[in-house]
Amino acid sequence: MSNVVLHIEHLNKTLGKRQILHDISFDTYAGEVFGFLGPNGAGKTTTIKIAAGLLTLDEGEISICGFDMRRQFEQAMAQVGGIVENPEFYKYMTGLENLRLYANMREGVTEERIREVVHLVGLDNRIGEKVGRYSLGMRQRLGVAQAILHRPRLLILDEPTNGLDPAGIKDLRDILKSLAHEEGVAVMVSSHLMSEMELMCDRVGVIVNGRLHSVHTIEEMVAAAAPDHAEYLISVNDPQRGMALLEGMAVESHLTEQGLLNVVLAGEQVEERLAEINRALVTEGLSLYTVSKKENRKLEDVFIELTQAEGGGQIA
Ligand SMILES: Nc1ncnc2c1ncn2[C@@H]1O[C@H](COP(=O)(O)OP(=O)(O)OP(=O)(O)O)[C@@H](O)[C@H]1O
């Protein structure tokens, strides 16, 4: 992929006496949803605030659509839309009035564009109501509408699904995907949930303790998490005899606390070998009650293992 929208290189940031970000480098591209994944306190919001121009950078380079954050701040910022923490609105004004007010501060946002974004975020029916009466999910949608009014090339959202119900999360996910994939916006979203990233993002950068651990496509992450073996649990009337038989067949296995035969099969023709084991157990005169496949490790478990290995289990 070419078409770099956000370019971050060797970013360092100290707040108070603590170095919060250590040598962060990554790019996000036009047309992708980039997930910024990390546990609490990892440095997601700090990085996002810097990219959105709300905090200064100590060291390193950031450019947006080629505009350097230090030397061409205004041009760089003109390319960015975002929500960092909770979007602020005037509660006594309607959603539409809030958007119009914001549009006045941006160049070239027409009434037609306002209607277009309202429709895109699914607020047509409620946009004439006062924001004070909006639910959290509706305020999030209004936040996205406001953030994309001026057609930014980079949309940055810090934990945008916080507090949304499952339907709200799906709607937001669809909105962000269509902005990226159909309109070519570079969308960057942070989250602490791998499961959410898996459904929403094309690539994911993992940040732990202020350091960027890795950047991978979702396909790469799924492939890395896929096991190279399959495990089955077999329930029989006489587990001890069953184990003796498996040992005789040189099958990697152990007895679980519940008295199930846990069989590990790697390599080719796993199902055929499982059938062979089942036949041998029955031929031996054992009653075979159930055979079940153990569930694979989920991506979420991989992420948790990864962050804990980096000391991310403890808030640094
Ligand atoms: N103004 C500040 N002064 C000192 N330390 C700060 C300041 N703001 C944030 N930090 C520290 O920087 C670290 C990273 O915080 P940040 O908010 O970027 O994490 P995060 O990844 O967004 O976490 P979360 O998932 O909880 O939102 C934390 O240890 C935090 O306490």
Ligand SMILES: [Mg+2]
């Ligand atoms: Mg945060």
